[in-house]
Amino acid sequence: MVAGRKRLTARDWTSAAITALAEGGIAAVAVEPIAASLGTTKGSFYWHFPNREALLEAALAEWERTRTEDVITLVEGEPDLRRRLHKLLTVALGAGTERPAERIELALQANADHPLVAPALARVTSRRLDYLTQVFAGLGFPPDDARRRSLLAYTAYLGHAQLAHATPQAVPTGDELAAYVDAVIATLTAR
Amino acid sequence: MVAGRKRLTARDWTSAAITALAEGGIAAVAVEPIAASLGTTKGSFYWHFPNREALLEAALAEWERTRTEDVITLVEGEPDLRRRLHKLLTVALGAGTERPAERIELALQANADHPLVAPALARVTSRRLDYLTQVFAGLGFPPDDARRRSLLAYTAYLGHAQLAHATPQAVPTGDELAAYVDAVIATLTAR
DNA sequence: CCACCTCCGTACGCCACCGTATGGTTTTCC
DNA sequence: GGAAAACCATACGGTGGCGTACGGAGGTGG
Numbered sequence: 001m002v003a004g005r006k007r008l009t010a011r012d013w014t015s016a017a018i019t020a021l022a023e024g025g026i027a028a029v030a031v032e033p034i035a036a037s038l039g040t041t042k043g044s045f046y047w048h049f050p051n052r053e054a055l056l057e058a059a060l061a062e063w064e065r066t067r068t069e070d071v072i073t074l075v076e077g078e079p080d081l082r083r084r085l086h087k088l089l090t091v092a093l094g095a096g097t098e099r100p101a102e103r104i105e106l107a108l109q110a111n112a113d114h115p116l117v118a119p120a121l122a123r124v125t126s127r128r129l130d131y132l133t134q135v136f137a138g139l140g141f142p143p144d145d146a147r148r149r150s151l152l153a154y155t156a157y158l159g160h161a162q163l164a165h166a167t168p169q170a171v172p173t174g175d176e177l178a179a180y181v182d183a184v185i186a187t188l189t190a191r
Numbered sequence: 192m193v194a195g196r197k198r199l200t201a202r203d204w205t206s207a208a209i210t211a212l213a214e215g216g217i218a219a220v221a222v223e224p225i226a227a228s229l230g231t232t233k234g235s236f237y238w239h240f241p242n243r244e245a246l247l248e249a250a251l252a253e254w255e256r257t258r259t260e261d262v263i264t265l266v267e268g269e270p271d272l273r274r275r276l277h278k279l280l281t282v283a284l285g286a287g288t289e290r291p292a293e294r295i296e297l298a299l300q301a302n303a304d305h306p307l308v309a310p311a312l313a314r315v316t317s318r319r320l321d322y323l324t325q326v327f328a329g330l331g332f333p334p335d336d337a338r339r340r341s342l343l344a345y346t347a348y349l350g351h352a353q354l355a356h357a358t359p360q361a362v363p364t365g366d367e368l369a370a371y372v373d374a375v376i377a378t379l380t381a382r
Numbered sequence: 383c384c385a386c387c388t389c390c391g392t393a394c395g396c397c398a399c400c401g402t403a404t405g406g407t408t409t410t411c412c
Numbered sequence: 413g414g415a416a417a418a419c420c421a422t423a424c425g426g427t428g429g430c431g432t433a434c435g436g437a438g439g440t441g442g
Contacts, residue, residue, distance in 0.1 A: 045420095187381065222429080
């Protein structure tokens with residue numbers, strides 16, 4: 001892939017692992033294929049990492065870190081709660097399945113069983129749900145109602161991503177998508 | 192597993208494959224492990240099937256068949272549309288991730304990329320969405336609104352299943368679940 | 383009863399990947 | 413400028429799966 005540098009760092013390996021993760025899921029985070037894509041050999045890898053699991057662990061940690069940063073920067077531009085929700089849903093439901101971030105997301109969901117994936121996923125999920133609950137509470141819904149609405153919103157997001165990936169023709173695009181997002185927000189915020 | 196019969200049929204292999212699918216996903220539909228679980232060897236398998244792919248194909252076909260039957264029998268006991276929706280959602284959201292049917296469902300979603308899985312999944316999804324749309328239309332919503340609501344309902348179901356599997360603690364149970372189902376229905380059928 | 387067809391066990395070669403061993407090549411730093 | 417440390421290539425053995433070859437068992441009909 002990159003022919004420039006000769007000597008690699010652990011970070012080079014983790015970011016290559018993240019790329020592989022996006023493209024082929026957990027199974028693609030494999031030492032020898034990634035070595036080939038980096039134009040090197042396992043000899044390099046096993047100097048920087050003890051084993052494959054450590055690489056996966058590093059990749060997941062990196063993903064979790066940048067992922068939360070993304071959400072924060074996305075959110076902190078919109079003070080109005082209702083518009084913030086709209087923006088959130090537009091990005092969440094509109095993001096096809098092509099972007100690497102979405103692909104990784106799906107790859108991790110697909111491997112939620114994995115002992116390293118499960119806790120990372122749990123943390124991210126929990127943070128998102130808490131945040132959503134907070135938004136709905138800010139819109140004036142009582143706590144438990146806010147929680148239910150956020151759960152509905154989040155599961156709808158998850159399912160939407162899944163559906164867009166598995167059965168893209170079942171999911172609206174363009175103007176239809178915009179109308180859908182509006183309808184969903186109307187439904188989610190209906191008293 | 193079964194020590195009784197000596198000679199096996201193709202059906203024996205298919206149902207063993209479905210069991211493996213439920214327990215370990217697509218990757219577990221592997222000839223040698225299943226042979227071992229059946230107490231036999233590959234010699235048997237390659238008499239009944241040309242290769243691994245054919246086994247997977249047979250398993251998927253069988254799943255798709257029984258799956259549609261299940262839905263039909265579930266539905267045709269409740270004439271009232273609103274109660275039918277309630278029943279549907281209760282079963283769909285309440286079904287933990289323990290039942291084999293749910294596990295297979297998730298395993299297939301996790302492998303939606305797979306060339307054999309994708310079309311099967313697309314057919315099932317499309318049928319379900321059409322059915323849901325029909326229910327909402329029957330409740331008096333105009334066609335495109337009914338479609339949007341059914342999409343929201345179905346994505347919520349998909350995401351819920353995913354969440355219940357990956358992050359069970361994020362999902363309500365017992366009385367909370369019942370309350371959640373009621374709230375979701377109220378939200379989904381709100382004008 | 384025996385020949386044939388059905389079914390299965392075993393052994394083999396192949397591939398992809400993991401992890402180790404070992405020696406060589408760069409840097410770095412005194 | 414040379415020793416020590418950092419880094420990498422290569423070769424090896426191990427595991428687990430796929431698919432083939434082939435020989436034998438066991439039912440079944442003539």
